Amino acid sequence: MKKISFVFVMIVLSMPILAQDTLRVCFLGNSYTAVNNLPSLVQQCAASAGKVVVASSNTPGGYTFAQHVSNASSMALIQQGDWDYVVLQEQSQTPSFPIGQVETQCFPYAAQLNDSIEKYSRCGETVFYQTWGRQNGDASNCPNWPPVCTYEGMDSLLRLRYQMMADDNNAVVSAVGACWRYIRTNYPNNNLYSADGSHPSLFGSYVGALCFYATLFQESPDAVTFTAGLTSEEVAIAKEAVNNIVVGDWAEWNIGAYAFQVTTVLDTVGFSIVVESDCVNCDSIYWYVGDGTVYNASSFTHTYGQPGLYGITMVAYQCGEYDSQYWEAYIETPTEIETHNTQVSFKRVSHDTISIHNNGSQSLEFDLYQLNGQQIKHYTIDEKIAMITLPKMPSGIYLLKAKNFENSFFKFHY
Numbered sequence: 001m002k003k004i005s006f007v008f009v010m011i012v013l014s015m016p017i018l019a020q021d022t023l024r025v026c027f028l029g030n031s032y033t034a035v036n037n038l039p040s041l042v043q044q045c046a047a048s049a050g051k052v053v054v055a056s057s058n059t060p061g062g063y064t065f066a067q068h069v070s071n072a073s074s075m076a077l078i079q080q081g082d083w084d085y086v087v088l089q090e091q092s093q094t095p096s097f098p099i100g101q102v103e104t105q106c107f108p109y110a111a112q113l114n115d116s117i118e119k120y121s122r123c124g125e126t127v128f129y130q131t132w133g134r135q136n137g138d139a140s141n142c143p144n145w146p147p148v149c150t151y152e153g154m155d156s157l158l159r160l161r162y163q164m165m166a167d168d169n170n171a172v173v174s175a176v177g178a179c180w181r182y183i184r185t186n187y188p189n190n191n192l193y194s195a196d197g198s199h200p201s202l203f204g205s206y207v208g209a210l211c212f213y214a215t216l217f218q219e220s221p222d223a224v225t226f227t228a229g230l231t232s233e234e235v236a237i238a239k240e241a242v243n244n245i246v247v248g249d250w251a252e253w254n255i256g257a258y259a260f261q262v263t264t265v266l267d268t269v270g271f272s273i274v275v276e277s278d279c280v281n282c283d284s285i286y287w288y289v290g291d292g293t294v295y296n297a298s299s300f301t302h303t304y305g306q307p308g309l310y311g312i313t314m315v316a317y318q319c320g321e322y323d324s325q326y327w328e329a330y331i332e333t334p335t336e337i338e339t340h341n342t343q344v345s346f347k348r349v350s351h352d353t354i355s356i357h358n359n360g361s362q363s364l365e366f367d368l369y370q371l372n373g374q375q376i377k378h379y380t381i382d383e384k385i386a387m388i389t390l391p392k393m394p395s396g397i398y399l400l401k402a403k404n405f406e407n408s409f410f411k412f413h414y
Contacts, residue, residue, distance in 0.1 A: 027057035029089030034059040041209035048226035065109035081120035089129035095161035114169040123319030126171035130162040135197035173253040176208040179241040272303040285316040346410035365403040
């Protein structure tokens with residue numbers, strides 16, 4: 001009986017999802033967002049680079065996530081929906097408190113806000129605005145919580161807790177605090193703070209605006225020409241910080257981690273291809289299997305009627321974006337049972353098991369080869385019928401050959 005063999009050459013044309021040039025962004029925070037009008041600075045940075053940010057905000061002084069959850073204006077903004085990003089900024093001290101306090105006063109409300117964002121902006125993402133340690137630490141909480149007595153201690157806790165919130169909610173971090181720390185370490189004479197040692201100076205807010213530009217548009221801020229009236233040196237330092245902290249390490253801040261992407265496993269069973277793809281939030285997914293058949297399904301089995309070379313294309317759509325991947329399947333009819341000696345016969349039992357029948361009286365030895373002649377494994381058979389288990393190997397054509405029997409061999413596709 002003829003048996004069809006599949007050879008897959010995966011040429012993945014995964015079309016990159018390019019960042020949009022126009023974004024709708026909602027900022028929910030407090031005075032750290034309001035001072036120097038951070039949303040406006042982000043808009044002006046974007047405009048100077050040929051992009052558009054449509055921004056709305058609600059930033060009452062001292063507000064916590066818990067207060068935003070119960071604030072009618074904040075919830076109304078979320079419920080407008082169709083946001084590309086909703087930025088969440090917690091009260092400046094709360095995330096640095098002892099973990100038990102944070103788990104009751106902060107994390108649950110971050111999750112509630114994120115749940116509402118996901119409900120009303122299915123195609124949007126939550127961004128946690130990582131703020132900074134106070135210039136000389138948190139003096140008011142230092143006596144009862146020593147880790148915040150210094151800038152370094154407070155800042156490290158803020159970075160950790162914002163990252164925890166982002167990871168728990170499949171969200172992004174805008175690493176403003178980390179950019180500030182880079183500047184404090186490398187350019188200590190450039191002041192990021194206003195006179196109170198807590199709120200940002202114009203330079204501090206500008207660093208934040210460039211950080212948001214890079215995070216939201218997923219590109220370097222080098223194209224930004226807006227300076228906010230700062231010196232060329234200050235602008236260069238701000239861009240250096242963002243390029244080193246954000247652009248240099250997208251994955252650290254989950255930037256792009258939750259982007260639209262389809263995961264696919266494509267395998268063969270007999271004459272068929274078996275497709276299993278994971279695209280839970282796809283609006284639609286189409287498979288063109290090369291013989292005129294089209295499937296509108298994430299998982300299916302397709303059987304080919306003729307040998308040949310088939311191009312297989314997957315195109316999936318989500319929120320106006322698409323992901324496309326391409327494979328080639330070469331279906332041929334090789335002789336999978338090639339036995340030229342009555343002493344030995346072979347039979348493919350499963351993908352990784354071969355049955356060998358020894359029709360003679362002596363024990364037999366076999367070697368497993370790649371077609372290039374490289375030996376993979378050696379077997380010795382003493383029984384009349386033995387089962388050979390193949391090792392894990394790359395896809396390709398292999399040869400099982402009996403020693404001392406020149407014409408006793410078995411060629412197969414793995």
